[in-house]
Amino acid sequence: MAFLKRILPLLVILTLVTVGHVAASPDDWPMFHADLAHSGATSESVQPPLRLIWTYTTYNQVVSSPAVSGGVVYVGSNDGNVYELEADTGGLVWSSHTTGGNSSPAVSGGVVYVGSQGNVYALDAQTGAKIWSYKTTFGGPWTIYSSPAVSGGVVYVGSYEGNVYALNAETGALIWSYTTGGQVYSSPAILSGVVYVGSNDGNVYALNAATGALIWSYTTGGGVWSSPAVSGGVVYVGSTDGNVYALNAGTGANIWSYKTGNYVDSSPAVSGGVVYVGSDDGNVYALDAGTGTKIWSYNTGRDVESSPAVSGGVVYVGSFDGNLYALNAATGALIGSYTTTTGYWVLSSPAVSRGMVYVGSNDCKVYAFAPVSTLAATTTVASVVQTTSTYYSTSMTTIPVYSTSTITTTTTTTATSTQTTLTTQTNTVATGMSMATIYTSSTLTQTAMATSTVGVYVLADPLSIATVVLAIALAFVAGIMATRLRRIGSKPRTCPSCGFRNPPFAVSFCTKCGEKLQKQ
Secondary structure, eight states: OHHHHHHHHHHHHHHHHHSSOOOOOTTOBOSTTSSTTOOOEESSOOOSSEEEEEEEEOSSOOOSOOEEETTEEEEEOTTSEEEEEETTTOOEEEEEEOSSOBOOOEEETTEEEEEETTEEEEEETTTOOEEEEEEOSSOTTOOOOSOOEEETTEEEEEOTTSEEEEEETTTOOEEEEEEOSSOOOSOOEEETTEEEEEOTTSEEEEEETTTOOEEEEEEOSSOOOSOOEEETTEEEEEOTTSEEEEEETTTOOEEEEEEOSSOOOSOOEEETTEEEEEOTTSEEEEEETTTOOEEEEEEOSSOOOSOOEEETTEEEEEOTTSEEEEEETTTOOEEEEEESSTTOOOOSOOEEETTEEEEEOTTSEEEEEEETTSOOSEEEEEEEEEETTEEEEOOOEEEEOOSOOOEEEEEEOOOSOOEEEEOOEEEEOSTTSOEEEEOOGGGEEEESOSSOEEEEEEEOOGGGHHHHHHHHHHHHHHHHHHHHHHHHOSSOEEOTTTOOEEOTTOOSBOTTTOOBOOOO
16 A cells, blocks of 8 residues: 555554664763763762662572663673663663673763673674673683773773783783782772772782883782772772772872771772762761762661662662661762562662662572652653544553653644644652653543544653654554545445455455455
C-alpha cells in the first residue's frame, strides 16, 4: 500500500533513534568515584527519602562499584561477569564473562575497561564483546581490585603483583609499568599529567602519566588500599594505619593527617571544602579539607569500606551492616538508611546519576534507589487517534522519567477549532512509592474535530522526545489504517474476472488472480 511505503522509512528511523543507549550526560558517573580526580561528588542533586526502584541478582558478591553512562549501568560481580543493565529498569542488556572477580568498570569512548583475575579487559559498551585483554605479569587467580582510569587514550590500572600499568586504550599494548613494593589495590587518580596511586607497601606514589617516572612518594604507617582523591592541589587518601592523609600534590609533603579508630580502606570524597571518608571503626567522617579538623562523624555500627558519594548536600555510603546511608553533608545527621539484605556487607561504593543512586551488595545484588518525591521510574504515555467519533488506541508505551513532575499536553490537529478536556485518574504505583497520574483514552474527550487528530499526554522528560515522536507516528498510521478499513467496508469483494470472493482487506487487487477490483 502506498501510504505504508511512505511511512515505513520514517518509522524505521524513529525506531532506531529510540533503541540503544541514551547520549552521555554531564550527570553520568562513568568510573569509580565519578571522575579522574576521584572527587566522589556530583553537581546533580538526588534527595532522600529514597525508594527502591529495582534490583538485579548476579551469581556472587557485588563488590564492584557501578559506573553509569549513556542511560545504562555497568558493574562487575565476583561471579566473573561484567553486566550492562538498563539504568531505569534493571533489565539485562548483556553480560560478558571474564576470568574472575571484577574491579569497578570505567567507560570511555564506547568501551568498558575492567580488571579481572590478572587481566585487564576492554569490552564493547554496546555488545559486551571483547576488544582486547592484557595479562599482567603475575596473572594467575588473583583478582585485580584496582579500577581503571582512562585519560588521553591511556588506561591506568594497578595489579596484584605490585605494578601500575599504562596501556594503549585502543589496542591494550603496554606503554609503561611501574613496580611498587606491594599489591596495588588502590585505583589511580589522574590530574594534570600525574598518576596518583597507593600501594600495600605503605606508600602513596605520584608518577608521570606519560612515562611512568616517579615524581614523589610518601610513606604512611600501613598499606594504602584507599584510592586517592585530588582537589585544590592536595591529595587525600586513607591508610591501614588508621589515618587520613592530606599531601601536597606537587611535592608529596604532609599537610595534615587525621587519626581514626581503625583501618581506612574507604576512598575519600571531596566536596565544598570537606573530606568525607569511612573507617573500619564504623564511622563516616567529615573533615575540614584545609586543616583536617573533624566537623562530624556518624557511627553505622560496622566497618565502612564503601567510599562516600556526595550529591546535593547528602552523603551516600554503604556499611558492613548491610545498609546504604544518607547523611546530611553539613551536620552528619541521619536522613535515611536503606537495607539491602541483613547480614550482608555493602563494600560497593554508591554511584549517583540521572536522578538515582546505584550500589552493589555482598548479597549478590545490584540496587537502584530514587527519591520518593519523584514519580515512578517509568510513566505511561497514552496515544489516541480520533476519526469522526471513534477512538483507536495504540499500544501503551513506557518511557523513563527522572526527576520531573511537569505535565505537558500536545495536540496536533487540522481543525480550525479544538477543545480538549482531560480527566485525570490517579493510581498508586506501588506500596511506599509516590502517586503517578495516568491519562487514558477512556477519560479523554475532544470536540469540534474536522479531521483525524493525534493527542499525546505525557509526563515531560527531555530524554523521551524520540519515544513520544514514535508514539505519534504509530498512532497516525493506526488512524490511516482505520480510515481505510471503514472505506473498504466489511463485505467480501467479488473479483469481476475470476469470481473469487476477496476478504475486505483486499484494497485494490484480487488476492487470487491479481485483477483490479472495483470500488465499493
